[in-house]
Amino acid sequence: MEFEPLIISSNFDYYNSIIMKIIPISAGNFHCDGGALFSVIPKKLWGKVYPADENNFTKLALRCLLIDYGEQKILIEAGIGNHFPEKHLQNNGVENENCLEESLKKNGYTTDDITDIIFTHLHWDHCTGAVKNRNGKLLPVFTNAKYWCSKKQWEHSKISNPREKAAYHKGVLDFIFKSGKLNLVENEGELFANIEVRFFDGHTPGQMIPFIRYEDKTVVYMADLIPTSTNIPLLWLAAYDLYPVKAMEEKELFLNETAKNGYILFFEHDFYTECVTVSKTEKGFVLKDKFTWLERG
Numbered sequence: 494m495e496f497e498p499l500i501i502s503s504n505f506d507y508y509n510s511i512i513m514k515i516i517p518i519s520a521g522n523f524h525c526d527g528g529a530l531f532s533v534i535p536k537k538l539w540g541k542v543y544p545a546d547e548n549n550f551t552k553l554a555l556r557c558l559l560i561d562y563g564e565q566k567i568l569i570e571a572g573i574g575n576h577f578p579e580k581h582l583q584n585n586g587v588e589n590e591n592c593l594e595e596s597l598k599k600n601g602y603t604t605d606d607i608t609d610i611i612f613t614h615l616h617w618d619h620c621t622g623a624v625k626n627r628n629g630k631l632l633p634v635f636t637n638a639k640y641w642c643s644k645k646q647w648e649h650s651k652i653s654n655p656r657e658k659a660a661y662h663k664g665v666l667d668f669i670f671k672s673g674k675l676n677l678v679e680n681e682g683e684l685f686a687n688i689e690v691r692f693f694d695g696h697t698p699g700q701m702i703p704f705i706r707y708e709d710k711t712v713v714y715m716a717d718l719i720p721t722s723t724n725i726p727l728l729w730l731a732a733y734d735l736y737p738v739k740a741m742e743e744k745e746l747f748l749n750e751t752a753k754n755g756y757i758l759f760f761e762h763d764f765y766t767e768c769v770t771v772s773k774t775e776k777g778f779v780l781k782d783k784f785t786w787l788e789r790g
């Protein structure tokens with residue numbers, strides 16, 4: 494199957510004439526082992542800043558972001574959906590995995606309203622909720638949406654490696670491919686007006702991170718580039734990063750830019766913290782302000 498060429502709208506005047514709305518949308522929660530979330534950092538340290546339960550489970554959010562541009566409504570990520578057996582849900586402490594539709598409804602939207610879905614990458618907790626399983630038959634959740642993902646990540650998901658293999662749901666990815674609605678992004682740059690995407694390879698090759706210009710600020714959707722606000726110190730990487738040294742180098746460059754330009758970091762996975770700004774100090778990178786999207790100044 495051939496893909497449509499990457500279409501970048503040139504009608505930016507249209508976008509500039511309407512108000513962009515940014516709305517956090519919940520697709521549920523899940524858990525991972527605290528050791529996996531903080532890798533080589535001892536629990537004696539991370540346990541002071543991110544809570545864990547008696548099973549050492551740390552609670553993570555599946556926080557999508559809706560960008561409402563009037564006729565165009567872009568959703569970043571799609572959560573988990575209903576594809577996984579009970580054992581998988583229990584092992585990953587998954588909660589409310591089918592609440593995405595309800596969360597959209599609470600904010601006045603339906604799944605049919607969504608015109609585009611950006612997948613930062615294709616690990617199960619980021620994209621499988623775009624498809625639903627009804628009695629063994631797969632169906633799209635967002636009937637009018639196109640899907641966007643980096644070409645590099647798409648190709649990587651096909652070859653992957655034994656360590657990462659379980660993170661990709663072949664059935665869902667094949668369904669998305671066959672839908673004919675998948676757009677593979679080859680280059681960094683403006684994907685939609687005021688939404689630039691950039692590629693990072695440390696977590697998984699071709700993770701596509703959205704940088705959203707909103708009023709006079711830049712909001713960066715963190716995905717797994719920095720999973721929680723407590724992962725900001727340089728060495729506090731998650732063990733899920735496929736190439737940790739690369740991930741650390743990318744993180745340092747990114748945090749320098751963040752501190753310099755006052756970016757707002759929006760966390761997909763931090764259950765306790767939605768947004769932060771960052772400062773660079775003698776002790777390294779630290780949180781400057783912490784707030785929810787609604788509370789932002």
Ligand SMILES: [Zn+2]
Pocket residue numbers: 614616696697717733
């Ligand atoms: Zn991931």
